[in-house]
Structures are given as structure tokens and as C-alpha cells.
Amino acid sequence: MKGMIQKNVYCIVVCMLLLKAATCVADPPPPTTGHPHSGAAVEEEPARFEEAAGHTFGFDDYTNWSQCANDYYSTPRVGRCTLPYASVAAGAVGTSFFRLKPISPQPTVTFSVNNSHLSFSPASTQTSRAVGFSPSSEWFSSAILDASIDSTQIASLQIQSLKSKTIKVGVRLVHGNTYNSSDISDNDIQSALTNIFRQACIEATIYRLSEKLVNFDLNNDSKLDVSEWTTNEMNKIIEKCDDNAYHFMVYIVSNPSDNSLGFAWFNQRHCFIHSGGGTIVAHELGHAQGLYHTYEKNSQLPQKGHDKHNVMDPFPNQNTTKLRYSQWNELNH
């Protein structure tokens, strides 16, 4: 029973009760100003940095966080966050877009940074709002990139430099003695791992290993027993399918005894994937690298936050692809 409870807490369980518990208060409306000519109230477009199209690494602007997350980094969340975070691999180039309420004529926006190890370009802009930045290859701390008009700061971006890391992931389809498993394509898995873990400057590469038939269904119930970490049936798969040439192993095996999507314990090498696509693999690989679910006590994310697009949401799907600032650091501790 203990194992079942752990399984329910730490793995993916389709449980609508938990979803219902995450009820949040709606955001207060954004500040408005009166339009000087028409007199109609219009929304002020705040100056802010956003994720540029083509930004290679992570960007955390709290978008899609519920109001429950107002303790996020101790920053009150009213509308948009005023200080988003961007990650960039040491020695690489990142890009962020800078948005400003349309003003005519366009003012000159000047960029500046508080750390000499970070370079950026352009130094100022009137039209192009994208600014590229790159830390030196030996630098792992953070810096603030400011945007100013006439020496008045109007928006800032905190940039976190991380050392690039590569992990090798072995993927194996496992059939049982009583049934065959359904595969997930290499392209689906690889694209999800690339898009998600590069936010933490981690390059995750998959290696497809030959599929195996393992006599793991010891009780002949045509299911894989996953009631605890790990069961005898799971151990049988690990014993026959592991390859220690890889940092992590993914076993694709259908029909778990609890209908979960996948199962992986914290800070160990093995991930079991039962159904779903590449984002499920990324979710379990997150656990294997030490990440908790977004709502869990040990998560570095706010305990009440419901970050519905986070890859560590307890109900992962194709839209759960976001890694946040605290998770970048957890994955690179």
C-alpha cells in the first residue's frame, strides 16, 4: 500500500480530483490609461522583454502561471512579471525580443548590462527590438540586461548562464511474454527532449536500442506491475534491457497495472514509459534528473502554483513543455 501511495504521488496518475483542487483566483485587470485623443480607456502596453522567435534556450516570464503563484520568487504577480529570466549556454548566443508600446516617433532604446562577462548587440535600437546576448565561456553567474530611454530604465531581463551539458539516453521497446508494447517514434521523443531540455542548456540525445522480448509478466495478467519502485516485473526489464553506456535508460512498455503514463524515481537512471508521446519521456527523464512535480513540497516551484504548461505538471501532455528558472538550476546543480 505504501508503494501505491508513493506511486500516486510521484508518478503520473490521471486523477481529476487533483485537478479540481487547483482552483485559482483570476488575475486583477492590467493598469489602463485614458487615451489622450479619443478619451476611450485603452490598455497600456508595458515595456517588457519577451521570448524571441528562434530563442534557443529558456525563457521564464511566468506566462500561464495562475494567481496562486504570487509567491513565485517572492515577486507579486499582477499581470505580467516585470523581471523575466532567460537562460543561455556559456559561450553561446541567446536572443530576446523587446516589446514597447507603439510610440511615434520611435524613441531610441539603449541596452546596458551590469556584468562585464556578458556582451550584447545591438547597443541601441529604434526599430529592431531583438537583442542578442552571449556570456563568456567560463562564466556561470547571472546578469541584468536593462533597456532604457533617455537614461530611464523601462524594462529588465535577468540572464542566467549555464554550462552546456550532454546526456545520452538509451531507448528500448520492450515486449512481454503475454503481450506486445506500442512504440513511440524516435522523432517524437528526440524533438520533445531537444525542445524541453535545451531550456536548461542540456542536450539530450537518444539512441534507439534493439527491441527485446522479456518474460516479465510473472503473474500472466497481461500487465506490467508498477505498484512500487521497483517491482519484480520492473526489475526483470531492467535486468534484461539496461545498457550502462547511457546516462539514462527509457523502457517503452505498455499496459501498466495502474493505467499511468510513465514511472521514474528521483535521481536514478531508469524510466518506464507506458503511453503518450515524447513529452511523457521528457517528464519521466525530469524525475530521473531529480525534478519533482510542480505542486510537490520538494519542488523549487511555488507549492500552490498550477503551471499548466510545465513539463513537470502531474498530468503531462503534448502542451507541457516549459522548464522554469528554478528548474534550469536544479538540472544543473
Ligand SMILES: [Zn+2]
Ligand atoms: Zn511524474
